Amino acid sequence: MASAISYILFLSIFSSAFSLGADHHQPRHSNISLDSSLQPTTNTASWLSPNGRFAFGFYPEGSGFFIGIWLVASPENSTVVWTADRDDPPVTKDAVLKLTNEGLELFLQQSEGRLISNISTGTDASSASMLDSGNFVIYDSSFNVIWETFDYPTDTIMAGQVLADGSELVSSVSETNHSSGKFQLSMQSDGNLVLYPVASPDSPEDSYYASGTDGHGYQSLNLDDKGSLYLLNDNVTYNLTSGYNSGTVLVHRATLGVDGIFRLYSHDLELNTEQVLKKFPDVTYPCAVKGTCGVNSYCTSANGQVVCSCLPGFDYLDANRASNGCRRNFTPSGCHSNDNNTTYMSTLDSVAWTDVSYAAPLSVTSDEDCKDASLKDCNCDAALFKYNTCSKQVLPLRYGIRDDSTTTFIKLANRSAGGRPEINSHPESPFAAPIITIRRKFSVKISIVSAAIIACIISSWAALIFFFYRYRAGRYRRLWRNKEPALVDEIAPRPFSYHELREAIDGFKEKLGKGAFGTVFKGTLHDTLPRGQRVIAVKRLEKVVDEGEREFRTEMRTIGRTHHKNLVRLLGFCDEGTNRLLVYEYMSNGSLAELIVKADGHPGWDERVRIALDIARGIHCLHEECETRIIHCDIKPQNILMDDNWTAKISDFGLANLLMPSQTRTFTGIRGTRGYLVPEWHKNAPIMVKADVYSFGIILDITELVRLVKVGLWCTQSEPVFRPTMKNVVVMLEANVDISLPPPPGFSS
Template sequence: MASAISYILFLSIFSSAFALGAAQPRQSNISLDTSLHTTTNPTSWHSPNGRFAFGFYPEGTGFSIGIWLVPSPENSTVIWTADRDDPPVTKDAVLKLTTEGLKLLLQNSEERLISNISTGNNASSASMLDSGNFVIYDSNSDVIWETFDHPTDTIMAGQVLGAGSQLVSGASETNHSSGKFHLILLNDGNLVLYPVASPDGSEDSYYDSQTSGKGYQSLNLDDKGWLYLLNDNVTYNLTSGYQSGTALVYRATLGVDGIFRLYSHDLESNTEQVLKKFPDVTDPCAVKGTCGLNSYCSTSANGQVVCTCLPGFDYLDANRTSNGCRRNFTASGCYSNNDNTTYMSTVYNVAWTEFSYTAPLSVTSKEDCGEACLKDCNCDAALFSDNTCRKQLFPLRYGKTDDSTTTFIKLVNISPAAAPVVTIRRKFSAKILIVSAAIIACIISSLVALIFFFYRYRAGRYRRLWRNKEPALVDEIAPRSFSYRELREATDGFKEELGKGAFGTVFKGTLPRGQRVIAVKKLEKVVDEGEREFRTEMRTIGRTHHRNLVRLLGFCDEGTNRLLVYEYMSNGSLADLIFKADGHPSWDERVRIALDIARGIHYLHEECETRIIHCDIKPPNILMDDNWTAKISDFGLAKLLMPSQTITFTGIRGTRGYLAPEWHKNAPITVKADVYSFGIVLLEIVCCRQSMELEADEEDAIILLDWVHNCFMDGELEKLVADEVDMTELNRLVKVGLWCTQSEPGARPSMKNVVTMLETNVDISLPPPPGFSS
């Protein structure tokens, strides 16, 4: 066995040395004073085989310097980043090879070295090698600096991670700054994964190679996919060997989720494959630190991680719920008191890594465990499992769902009526209990009486409205069924056309008796479904009640005639308002309208009884009422289209210019498609122009999204608006629009977060370019 291992090592070392020695003369092709630029060629230096590139790549609103695998989709597999925790540079930055090394030239004559060459050595040339290593040579062609010595989150075949060295995950798929997890080869030879924000103790690790005390000095990856620990001539294999070939490239990367993965890239088919995972788990909550302090991890039905705060805690950052939680009350000194304001709140089925400050207690019930913590001045929380109680201090760490553990959290300064889930509290006196019972009895009696009179009144109104056959009844109950004859008479034979859209033509009408003005939409090419199914769909749409949605008053489904009756919107559409040449709404009105639309979409996505994906958010589908309140129309109708009916493209439901990229990729369509469309509409509202204008004054302004991003990156937002606006608010709205229009659905915010960003002055991080993902 030892001889075989020695033979493998000999071949590996020999082949690596041969490849490097043979290739270096033709690879030393970057001479002194050669420069790279962010947007004009050259932007990068490529390896001779064309697999790797070193240079500028888009990150956030600017550019970072790194190395990436060229054949990967959109060149998005970044394997190394320079100065990863510095902010991205602007587009006027220049990278130059000087005798001091790689020098970054910035605005105002600022300079920064990104390669730390030891004193006494001068750079003479550099190379991007076929291995993925960027090296700098002195005048003797000796390597004096290389990226392989300064790994970020990845090691490549031929690269060595020495004892005491580490890999640190990226912050996100599109942000390559330092993230939440790191992989360390300890000096005792154990390879361990920890959360970054931890003491790196044994209780903090979520994976180790179980090689403690073996003295392994390096983590190695060879060109056959062997990932192994090495100590002199003794190896410990973490993986078996895989295929080798001229088209295969291997890398091992610590992902943003804390999983260390071995990948193979087949450059001929431009595909990648995960060969091994450390740890090999399917539940993301098994990775400690996935959720921050004082929060616990669970997974939703679609496999997404959900981080939930403890009772009495709020998120540190509502936009980044995985960052952990902090107390929303102040506890000074000992907060176990006798004034009935200290409670124990219960969280069921959540386990934590235990950091008990006392020996475990043997108890006979959960209640005894909670009571023990309640009486202890120092106790913040208690964990109960297997009749054992363990007292804890905040913060609690690494919480995840578990069927065997009950958690008790001590809360203070919360009135009994406002306390969340309370299972143990101080006993009230008999007098307080009697008074409380009397008050509750009075409240219940009053509620019963109110409910009785309310429903009696409602029933009477229902009967009156039904007799009058007025659609006002749907304001409180459900959409009314109209006959085709009624709607033909109401519209005077469908005489006055208000507009024509993807779903059909809209006519103005008036109902008798109440002289109520309505809009009647004649649906075209709808799904040929039964009467019961159509009525069910109408009632689903009719149950959506929100001030920013156009109300469905009724419908008709006689034979092939399918018509919808809506409230009439007197002030036309948003398109009429913002695209007309004779004047635009004021800035404050535009901001209010954008918030109206966002609230309406949020209701459709998260708050109505049946969640609805609109599929065609655009200005013509946003209507304005008498008070200029924006209301969304045509929601819930996408599923009524026949399979052959399209709005712009076959198989696609939406309108050119507002379609999310996933429509063109045959990918699943989620609510994030509406978020993308809203982002385009938001930018149109801000700029009072359409998403595409072929006759734009400047060529780079034809596509609105590209123009907005360029102006944002160049700090020239004033070009976007013709009137005087609040520049801080303009910057905020543009950021929201750019986040909503990210190419990857997962990078877009939810509409709930969009509403929050528009309503409040929360800090909004810099969005990456809409078309770039990594």
């Protein structure tokens, strides 16, 4: 008996020792079973790792809750290291997170479940674990890891985690808002680790830190449990830090901070302390981080606090967020030369900018010569004078910073020929700056009467909106309780039989068009609900080979979760043998191609601008707002469809290659339409999201002559690095910001 007890005790000790020494990817046990769930305000709001260091679940932020992972140091002090769907609105206290066979599924009130984990098609989840490493993993029935948070970093990597080639970290907005912020750390495919402002084109001029390892083949950024941060190329390493040995229990993490600094931290769990071991870049002056202040503003620092000040003649884009940048407080008209004394140059001392001159720098003898030369140049918006050199600039100016050796001249407009605007100064600026103001005098009586009328109108509208949404909310609650099929139809793609769709489109009689992937037919669904018939468009995929089949399955999982007002919505699908059909909402006003060539009139200027903005928003959604990023690869007027309200929507997305979060390029065969293909296809260069930016630039016709031609030229640059992101395109089209004159599209080739 004693020997048996000794044997059991030996096995127990041996098993414990083995589990402690196991690889971090393997948990001590799978502690989360299928159908386990979490709720924000219950005792089961999170799942803990076996050692209790990490928690996965709901954490409070803003007006609600987010799903994430945090380091549990004490009940009062926790550090968020990962957030799911960080740019979505917070969820309410009624939310439920459940582990289903499809993965982690989030259920919100009055809506169907939404997956926050992307598991491969044909694979079922069986269990999950919050590991001691800070990694949350999902297993199949054989305990193989089929999804893990380490593959989808936000602003942090933990010890044992890898930031792969083409991946990036994006800073948070603030310490209390973990949505995407202003800075990114990119592990580039050329082996260089670089820090950029998010809104920049990621050119060398935009970086404010680089490891200098481009061309050496490094494929990943790694952090080990001793605090060593290094780049790896097969077995060759490049150390960014040395290891930090200590006898205490430490947890290491590397986080891109809200200020754009990438920091390596250690957490002492015995003493409950945190220490910064290394900073990239290692600077004490916060303005050294490019992008700290937005365009047309310059950065100064007082007692370690950043102050962002506007150029003379400019106001903040958002008065509540001075760091977002500035724009002109007047609208220039025509040429900006000094004809009839209509313009003048305002002086801003001791500020320099990163932007490169659009013309060859001039050699001058004084700052007055620089000012005069800039005043006479119609294309010049500003000039930098330094060491008897005059560099002409166009707006927007970027990365303004104190420099005692540089003088900036800004071209401003007089309100009337021969007269200058009134001069004021920004109280928060250390430099006096002239501002153009327009004063309008209203009598007191008119102001009071106007205010009263406006107040009545606002009150009436507020009451109307309140009762309308109260009625809608009650109606939705009734629909949910009754489980009306219409609600399901409005949320998720519906599976159809081939027989149903053949009847709906009347035996493939009415053809709407033919594209690269198949033919589209018009049909009608006869619903049993009171709304009656519904017109649909059915696309029959005709190239059903292995590759097409894989794309079809991917589209079902990806497009089914992709909803945006500028994307054609997928209503359902059919997958029976070789019959594969997609059911879309019907777009009654045809394509943009048909609209452009209409004989009975073309869209007006305002309409063209609106359509261009619709397209830009749709592409931006595909590139940056989807769970799985999508490269369309065939943006053209034929794939831009118009609905009943003449809203432009993008069709045929998801049928080309999908860009996973851990990838930035694909080398597949050429896809797209001649005339809209990016130069990368012919150079055998990587195809990235900016391929769609190029195609967008091609379909931009002249709308506002100056603005959209500039946007189009920027989008159609031969080199991808010079093209803006679709986020920047939306900003240029949507906001009243000045757009600099780009070089010709073939200039950089």
